[in-house]
Amino acid sequence: MKDKDDYGFSPASPASRSFYRLRRFTTRLRQTVARRRVIVMLLAFLILYHFVSDTGLPLLPKFRWGSSRFVIILAVNQGGGVRQWKGAKEWAVERTSIANKKAYADRHGYDLAIQDMSIKKRYAHEWRESWEKVDVIRSTMKQYPKAEWFWWLDLHTYIMEPDISLERHVFNKIENNTYRNLSVYNPLNLPVSLPHVENHHDINLVVPQDCGGFNLGSFFVRRSEWTDFLLDIWWDPVFYEQRHMQWEHKEQDALEHMYSNQAWIRSGVSFIPQRLINSFPPGACAEQAGDPRIFYDEKDRDFVVNMAGCEWGRDCFAEMEHFQKLSASLQTKSRKWLPW
């Protein structure tokens, strides 16, 4: 097949032939852009929107240059199969959860740190180096030195609405979305005020409260000097020795203790309504059935479900399947095209 350029004769060598092909291509491109200006501008606008905005266009994965401001810490392999055998169901639950977080992180360009929480000797009872969550957060902060917020998620959680971005959902208006005053909701009956608390301190820890107190299954922690102090003082041998037999929930109870006694901690902690990032299935907090502040509601399209305590007495696999199917059907039924 002969190459004919505009003047009706074909050039001699293969090199100059491909050169002319290239020139023709660029000319055609230039002409198309000139002729279809409106469509080209629309496409350019969409591409720019996808890269510049927080969330980007729906359905497209967002590639972020450099590292993200947000890191999701997903705690997997809880126990590592030491105390209980990990059967097919446990593996399936783990796969589902990881895939869900991976898809979410890709969708919004967040980083995902999957951290192994198998039982180590150093966290065993007599070794006195307990509260492994704290160590994991500290090491993740070292791994992602440019990130600002770290979102801790337990394994038995599912992100139901992947189109919601953290910026829009929580952080753009963090003072409005969270509350600092315990008088709003105080399930533990902690002292409502302490002397010397600063009301306008930076928020460095965003924690939901469930029916039994603080819930560390899904919470945010920010990189700051305050957080360095917290991660250092959270585990202390004297606290541990005196209270570890009473503190069933380890880090959570230690944090509640410090929150009740130390004013500097109160200054930096803010509470988030549970259903924003930590809705419960009907099985958890079952004594409070019907409380609108706790349970996942399909109509309101809650963001995240935390199947807390499903490994004691409930069926994690069935619950995870249920929520996975529910999320998929909700997405197809009425996709949230706009992220607000």
Next chain:
Amino acid sequence: MHFAIPSRAADQSLPGSPTFKMRSKSKNYAPPLLSQLWSSVFASESDSFERKRRSSRRSAVSAAVLLVILVVVAFFFVVYFVAVKLTSSVQPDGPSVVLVLGLDYKAYKNDYLQKIIDNRKEYADAQGYGLYVRDIHDFDSRVNDPEKNEWKKMPLIRAAIDQHPRSDYFWYLDQNALIMNPNLNLEEHITDPKKLNTLVLRDIPIVPPDGTIRTYRHVPADRMKFIISQDHEGLQTGSFILKNEEYSKFVLDSWSDKLYQEYTFAKKDKGALEHLAQWHPTVLSKMAVIPQRTFNSYPNGVGESLYQDGDFVASFAGCEAPERNCIREFERLWDNRGRVVVKK
């Protein structure tokens, strides 16, 4: 008749001639939007007088608008600066150093305590520092056991920080201590980073003589926020300086935690502070241990702790012990104390 030159209409069929219509000759020519706007805004009428009158009126209007804008901006500037001056005069910056003193009105007589206050006041006035004095029993409700006064100094200092939010340093000095040399400026003597760098003891054990955890070797002095000394037994909490930062609030609150108070450390609050420094690097990294005689000499001490003439502070804390006598020790020091040298 033959024309030598072909007619215009035939132009278009000449070889090499352009086959498109020339822009300027097309009947359907419409100028682009921008140039239309431009000409509609800036086109001048043919009448030059009209143009001059309209343009002079327009320039007068625009000049008036500009003047109004300038006046408004000037007004806002004036208001802002006046407001800043007013507020800055209402809320002064605060003294750079605040002395913190907690007095035990139940165990000591008023005239004795008054002399202690006078001693502090003399020093604070001479150096331009603040003084925060409270009855230590105001803080009885804030500690686990109201009998134990040593745990009340943390809420006391917290209250001092709340009262003086713009001060830089808070110097806690025990009630049973006297400032013997009030001519020493605290910044020059201790807290200035260059001076502090010469004073900081590096790589010494927190718990002498052979504790494992030692003070840091390479942290520069300008990052130190907690200045304290130690004697042969360990850290001495009768005299220490804290900087007004997040770190100090963290240290004071965690040091006085209920669980530490319940734990029955042998050395009580000193033991708790040593524990805190040994187990938590965020505390130890900003702690400067300086030689004891800088601001905590003992008149009845031994070796390195022994008070000598010219020392800054003489501390007779621990004089409640049965073999000692607070009043006698105090009297001896009170008579020998240095006074402020008034510079002419």
